[in-house]
Amino acid sequence: MPVTIITGFLGSGKTTLLNHILTDNKNLKVAVLVNEFGDIDIDSQLLVSVDQDMVQLSNGCICCTINDGLVEAVYNVLERADNIDYLVIETTGVADPLPILLTFLGTELRDLTRLDSVITLVDASAFAPDLFDSEAAFKQITYGDMILLNKTDLVAEATVEKLEAQIHSLKEGARIIRSQKAAVPLPLILDVGFNDPMAYDAMIPLESAGDPQSHSPGHHHDHDHSHDHSHHHQSDPDHHHSHDHHSHHLENDGFVSVSYRSDRPFALRQFEQFLETLPSDIFRAKGLLWFNESPNKHIFQLSGKRCTLDVEPWNSAVPGNQIVFIGRHLDTDDLHQRLAACQAEPVRG
Structure with missing residues (x-):
């Protein structure tokens, strides 16, 4: 099952993009995981036509409550009687994408899902290189396979060109698509195969502060896939140890x-x-x-x-x-x- 992760800083247009995907999906059966940073689930009430194919993840930032909630939610989607064609995950605006990526690349989910791409939305009218001095905002661009430069209608062309140059300075070779109200043709963002698991090998040791047990995409579990998943899909101690090093962004960002x-x-x-x-x-x-x-x-x-x-x-x-x-x-x-x-x-x- 292909998986697309939608990330981006606060107010960049993630829910708008998700609604666009749900409205214009050409009969693709899409399941949606929505994560709120707050104890009122506003985003799910703003989504169109999802009915029973939406799963709300627990209160808090998805990357800091990564293992049990996210993996269990993905298994629930996989085990549905009616086959799901595509899974889209909307993160909170303050999420660090890396732990979410590693959940798909470094657990049993790698055998059951295919991480297609990470789409990072950037608000062209609010973006600045320091972006509120946010560690999360920087990582969202760093780990994005595709940058959707949204709300370009709200700024001048010269400003858009300057923003694109700034994004390229943060992420060399960034794929950037301009958009207004997050409206882009779905073939440009779904089933594009942009995610390269091997690209994270060089990044993960930096994120884990030199931990030799760092949980990389090449790290394999010795779980028996024939067993009931309820007792084997938990991440091992290595993952928890590694995650401790890069789950403090909320504390850092405040x-x-x-x-x-x-x-x-x-x-x-x-x-x-x-x-x-x-x-x-x-x-x-x-x-x-x-x-x-x-x-x-x-x-x-x-x-x-x-x-x-x-x-x-x-x-x-x-x-x-x-x-x-x-x-x-x-x-x-x-x-x-x-x-x-x-x-x-x-x-x-």
Whole structure:
């Protein structure tokens, strides 16, 4: 089963690309694994036409909770009665792709799946070489087989050319595709065979801080594949030891998430005032919002200083507010109090 991993920094357009794949897949039966960095699963509620073929991975960054959750989810997809043609994994915006790659290249999954490519989305309107001083953002480009330079319509041509040169300086020979709203022909990104497992041999010793037991694609397990997978697909101690060295990027980057739920609607003006005074350390926010002034659902997206509100009916969903913020040094209590102050006064009598 071919596997494509979609990675990219906060707000780069990963869910938009995933929706494009699901909408335009030419009857390809695609299974989707979605990982959220936060305890409210917003992305899966924004995906189209996935129904039972979507698996939500546990709260937290996928590369830091890599072994049990991810491998078990992939086995669940493989064991479905109806055959799946393709598996697409959407990581969090703060994920380090390398541990995810190694899960497919260095465990039993290498015999059951084929890692086709790692697609890294880059927001052309927000990208800079330091990109918020994020270790994860740098690694996403380093380990990407293909760079989707997205949102090119929001910047000048000269800026796009400069960004491409900067990406090439970070990754020599990078394959770069320009896109708007992550819309690219699927033959350019699916079943392309760009991933080269041997390319990681030189990288992995650096990631494992010189650990001689580093878990490389050439490292083989001695598991009996005839046994029930429930007791043999766990990674061995070597993998855990190696992973310890490169799973600290969240601590290094300092990213945290703050989630908020409410079953009372917001007052639109109060929420607008809240947005006007958002802390500068919030890099990404997304949510499903209910306003007292409207019967509709509002899909809220914030990336850097750019904010959008798309409107659609609630349909069968129960109205309510669900919102997640991702940033550095966030004050959870303060954000909760300020959001609570946005709630509309209840109608009396």
